[in-house]
Amino acid sequence: MGDLQSLQAFINCLDQRSLPRILQVCSGVYFQGSVYEISGSEVCLSTGDLVKIIGLELLSVSCEDVNTGDSFVLPIHYTGNFRLVAEDLPYNTVEELVGLCPVGVDACGSFTFRSTQELIVDNFTLAPDEHLTLLSVEVSEDGERLARCQVLGHNMAYAELLLPLSLKGEFYECEDERGYFLQEIMSSARLSCRRFCNTNTKSSGGLLMFSPVYEISAIMHLRKNIVKFPSTLEVDVQDVTDQFQDLVFITPLSLPEVVSQPKESFPTMAEILEAPEGNQYFSCSWFGGLQKGKSLILHECHQKTMILASTPKGKKGKQYFMISDDYGGRMRRRAREFGSVYELYLASSQSPGLKVSVSRDYEADEDEGMPALGVGENLEVLGMSLMDRLKPGAAEKVESLICKRTHEVDDDDDDDEDDSEEISMPLFMAGHFVEKLSDNKKYRLNDLVSGSLPVDVKVVTRDKDLEKDPLMGLPALKLEETFTETTVLTSLPHNPDWCFELPVRWLQMSVCFTSDDLPWSRPPELHVETVTEMTEKFYYEYHKLIGKTEEPPPRPPKRKKSSCDANKKVQSLPSLGSSVSKQLDKLSLGPKVEKRSVPPPPQDEQTLHQPPPLLPRKSISLAESSSMPNMYVKSPRMSHKSAKRLSDSDHDYESIEDAFIKPHESLYY
Numbered sequence: 079m080g081d082l083q084s085l086q087a088f089i090n091c092l093d094q095r096s097l098p099r100i101l102q103v104c105s106g107v108y109f110q111g112s113v114y115e116i117s118g119s120e121v122c123l124s125t126g127d128l129v130k131i132i133g134l135e136l137l138s139v140s141c142e143d144v145n146t147g148d149s150f151v152l153p154i155h156y157t158g159n160f161r162l163v164a165e166d167l168p169y170n171t172v173e174e175l176v177g178l179c180p181v182g183v184d185a186c187g188s189f190t191f192r193s194t195q196e197l198i199v200d201n202f203t204l205a206p207d208e209h210l211t212l213l214s215v216e217v218s219e220d221g222e223r224l225a226r227c228q229v230l231g232h233n234m235a236y237a238e239l240l241l242p243l244s245l246k247g248e249f250y251e252c253e254d255e256r257g258y259f260l261q262e263i264m265s266s267a268r269l270s271c272r273r274f275c276n277t278n279t280k281s282s283g284g285l286l287m288f289s290p291v292y293e294i295s296a297i298m299h300l301r302k303n304i305v306k307f308p309s310t311l312e313v314d315v316q317d318v319t320d321q322f323q324d325l326v327f328i329t330p331l332s333l334p335e336v337v338s339q340p341k342e343s344f345p346t347m348a349e350i351l352e353a354p355e356g357n358q359y360f361s362c363s364w365f366g367g368l369q370k371g372k373s374l375i376l377h378e379c380h381q382k383t384m385i386l387a388s389t390p391k392g393k394k395g396k397q398y399f400m401i402s403d404d405y406g407g408r409m410r411r412r413a414r415e416f417g418s419v420y421e422l423y424l425a426s427s428q429s430p431g432l433k434v435s436v437s438r439d440y441e442a443d444e445d446e447g448m449p450a451l452g453v454g455e456n457l458e459v460l461g462m463s464l465m466d467r468l469k470p471g472a473a474e475k476v477e478s479l480i481c482k483r484t485h486e487v488d489d490d491d492d493d494d495e496d497d498s499e500e501i502s503m504p505l506f507m508a509g510h511f512v513e514k515l516s517d518n519k520k521y522r523l524n525d526l527v528s529g530s531l532p533v534d535v536k537v538v539t540r541d542k543d544l545e546k547d548p549l550m551g552l553p554a555l556k557l558e559e560t561f562t563e564t565t566v567l568t569s570l571p572h573n574p575d576w577c578f579e580l581p582v583r584w585l586q587m588s589v590c591f592t593s594d595d596l597p598w599s600r601p602p603e604l605h606v607e608t609v610t611e612m613t614e615k616f617y618y619e620y621h622k623l624i625g626k627t628e629e630p631p632p633r634p635p636k637r638k639k640s641s642c643d644a645n646k647k648v649q650s651l652p653s654l655g656s657s658v659s660k661q662l663d664k665l666s667l668g669p670k671v672e673k674r675s676v677p678p679p680p681q682d683e684q685t686l687h688q689p690p691p692l693l694p695r696k697s698i699s700l701a702e703s704s705s706m707p708n709m710y711v712k713s714p715r716m717s718h719k720s721a722k723r724l725s726d727s728d729h730d731y732e733s734i735e736d737a738f739i740k741p742h743e744s745l746y747y
Contacts, residue, residue, distance in 0.1 A: 080317030088317070089292055089309040090270070094134055100322050103127045105314040123313050130327050133295035137308070139260055140291050144273065145284035151291070152260060159257030160274035163285055168250060172225050173243035175251075176215060190252040197247065199239055204229065209252055216240070264290050297327040304330070328590050333582040336589065337379045337564055345377045345601075347571075347594040354587045359616035364578045364607070367570055368587065375574055375596065376589075377567040377604065382579065385527060386558045386620065387549075398617045399549065400563075402579065402608040403527065407547060408520040408539035412554055413513040420505045420632065423479050425513075426459040428530045433458045434511040447476060449501045451509065457481040465502045477632060478502040505632045523557075532558045543605050545576070561624070567606065575602040584616065 080088075082104055092099070103123050123129070139156070142149040169175040175191060189212045197204040204210075210227040217223055224240040257277045263269045273285045292309040330351050331339075353370045383403040388396055416422045416434065426432040434457050442450035447467045458481060465478040484498040503509070526533055534556050540547035549555060565579035574597050 082314055082316050085311050085313050085315050086289065086309050088315055089134065089294065090289060092134075097134070098130050098132045098319075099317060100319045100325065101129045101131060101315040102318045103129065103313055104316050123307075123311065127298060128318070128322065128325070129315075130297045131294055132297060132304075134292045134309075135295070136264065136290055137293050138291045139264060140289045140310070142287045142289070143284045144287055154261060154264070156260045159259065159277040160263065160286065161257060161277050162254040162269070163273045163275055164251040164253045165273075166250070168248050170246060170248070171243065172241050172245045172247075172249065173223070175249050176212065176225060176243060190254065191249050192252055194248045194250065197241075197245070199241060199245070202239055204239075210241075213238070215243075260288070263288055297329065326593075330588045330590055332588050333566060333580065333585055336376065336566055337582060339379075341378070343591070344379070345375060345596060347592045347596065348374045348376050348589040349592050350374065350587065350589055352588040354585050357613075359584050359613055359619070361611040361613050362578070362607075364570075368585075373571050373592070373594070374589065375569045375571060377569065377577060379564070379566050381562055381564050383527075383560055384563045385523065385560050386617075388556050388558060388617070389552055390554050390556070392553070396614065397552075398612045398614065399555075400581070400610045400612050400616075401523065401549075402606070403524060403560075404606065405523045405549075405608040406541040406543055407537050407549060408522065409526065409535040409537050409555075410518065410520055411515055411526075412534040412536050413515050414534045415513070416511040417508070419479050419503045419507045419509055422459065422509070422511055423462060423505055426479075428532070431458065433514040435514055436510070437512050438510040440509060446507075447478070447502070447504055448507045449503060454485075456484045456514065457511070458484075460500070462505075463502070465504070467504075477505045479505060526557060527560055531560070532556055541608065544607065544609065545605075548609050548611055561620075567604075569604075571597050574598060575604055576607070577604050578607040579610070581610075 085101075088101070103125055105125060136154055138154060139152045140149055141152055169191075190209050191212065192207050192209050193204065194206055196206050208229060210229050213226045213228055215223060215225055218240075223243045225243060226238060226240055229237050229239065258269065258274070263274070270288060270290070273287055275285055290309075293306055294309055295304060295306050298305055328351070336348075350368060350370055350372050353368050353372075354365075357365060385401040385403065387399045387401055389398075390396070414425065415437075416425060422432070422434065436451045436453055436455040436457065438451075439453055440448070440451040442448060447465065460480045460482055463478060463480050464475045467474045467476045480500060480502050482498055483501050520538060521535070526535065534554055536554055537547070537549040537552065540550040564582045566582065567577050568580050569575070569577040
């Protein structure tokens with residue numbers, strides 16, 4: 079069992095090659111929700127928790143000013159240089175000096191020291207305060223450990239000598255003028271625990287101590303997710319890897335992660351840690367068994383070819399199915415029905431040489447270029463072309479479907495002449511057509527899928543491997559398209575031989591592998607549910623996912639209004655105005671004044687084609703503009719004072735306030 083120490087101190091001294099390590103939280107309860115709200119996860123470390131560290135990632139470097147205690151954070155890719163500050167501590171032996179300041183391969187030739195005393199080694203006298211650069215540590219033939227050092231002698235000549243590590247004296251470290259990058263300091267165990275100062279003397283500041291900040295990836299016992307937290311959490315931990323080597327930590331796996339596991343991992347038992355929330359896509363029976371804490375048998379993972387199918391809209395609404403290509407039922411093709419020429423064009427683009435029969439009569443429309451159709455006529459689609467549509471003043475190109483039309487001939491008719499013709503129908507034309515089929519054969523699903531889709535079928539023989547075939551008994555089924563889906567073959571422990579396929583793309587759930595035994599002595603014969611009923615939500619989300627949008631049918635061209643229709647509309651306006659004016663005259667309360675009609679100006683041949691002259695606006699006097707008083711309605715209960723005030727006034731119009739004080743009494747009077 080390791081010593082008790084802070085989490086940050088343990089991580090800084092941890093050798094990543096020794097991972098994973100199991101730690102136990104020994105003191106403190108720590109919760110730092112504000113840090114993890116951004117990433118969407120929260121971590122709470124309580125006393126006694128076991129944490130299995132599986133990975134470290136260096137995020138940044140925390141810098142602390144030794145003199146002031148201030149701290150700040152620098153990114154790991156900081157480009158500034160720092161100078162190593164020598165420790166003002168005496169070392170009694172060379173071995174102590176080398177042991178406390180080990181030299182790595184990356185730092186050879188960078189560690190310099192001096193002796194305050196005179197040294198005599200192999201008839202070589204070293205003066206006091208002479209600088210020696212440590213190059214390496216070697217072992218002699220007799221097993222003695224020696225330090226190979228370099229000394230700068232007279233006339234700028236370098237000399238090397240071997241100092242026994244047991245050599246006693248008073249040694250001090252010398253200042254190093256070399257600059258170090260932040261990433262270089264953090265990658266060296268010797269440098270990361272030393273003090274530095276900034277190489278820029280103007281802003282060097284005080285002494286700096288660097289400490290790395292790691293993001294710890296860990297698995298917590300009895301937790302379902304991999305947690306990530308910084309190494310700066312103020313908790314005390316203890317290394318208990320040796321005591322809990324056999325402890326099994328739960329490793330949550332999503333369905334994509336299950337698929338990525340090696341094939342040798344299957345079949346296996348698994349437990350549902352997180353069940354799918356809500357049922358948006360599935361209408362099948364096995365979906366209810368996917369609950370938290372339930373056990374599953376995962377048999378294998380593979381990619382399957384699926385067929386998207388739907389039923390016509392009926393009393394119960396449309397049904398949607400995801401059918402595996404292993405479906406063993408037999409089907410007969412069913413004649414498709416088309417409700418417009420555009421639908422006929424879409425079907426013919428996928429099924430060349432399409433033949434249909436007209437199921438409803440249609441009258442011809444020469445203005446729109448639509449031919450007459452009769453019930454029982456046979457049409458064979460030949461292709462599409464741009465046809466001229468006659469319109470007043472010009473010709474317009476319209477997309478039309480070219481078909482070969484043949485009439486049904488009676489058996490008694492001995493005329494051998496070919497009664498067929500080519501017709502063109504614009505794509506916006508409505509119509510009712512039924513596909514003509516030439517066979518009554520039973521097909522397998524793979525045979526129908528290998529041809530052109532969509533195709534309408536009816537299941538006539540059920541799949542015998544299914545306990546209940548949901549496609550049997552449906553009046554019609556439309557096979558729309560095929561797609562590839564990654565699935566996990568799964569079954570429940572109480573019925574291990576009846577399997578269903580979990581589509582990875584449409585299920586958000588997590589499981590963990592368990593060490594439980596499989597519920598069989600010999601692998602059973604598996605029966606797979608090859609038909610999965612889906613919801614309408616799945617149908618539309620699938621088309622959103624693949625980005626498939628059907629273009630709307632073409633609209634018929636707008637018809638321009640003829641000149642006669644415009645003239646009729648203009649002629650109808652005066653009659654409307656005259657009728658309104660007559661009604662207003664009847665509603666007038668004053669005496670009726672006849673309106674003098676102005677005689678029309680004489681028209682001759684010269685003025686016939688000229689616009690009528692503009693008449694000057696008639697000036698209206700004040701007397702003519704005032705309305706006539708109403709002589710038939712009197713205001714009831716008018717006081718004598720008010721009547722006198724009205725008679726003495728200079729004006730002869732009624733007061734609006736007096737006339738409309740009680741309108742209901744006025745009307746009654």
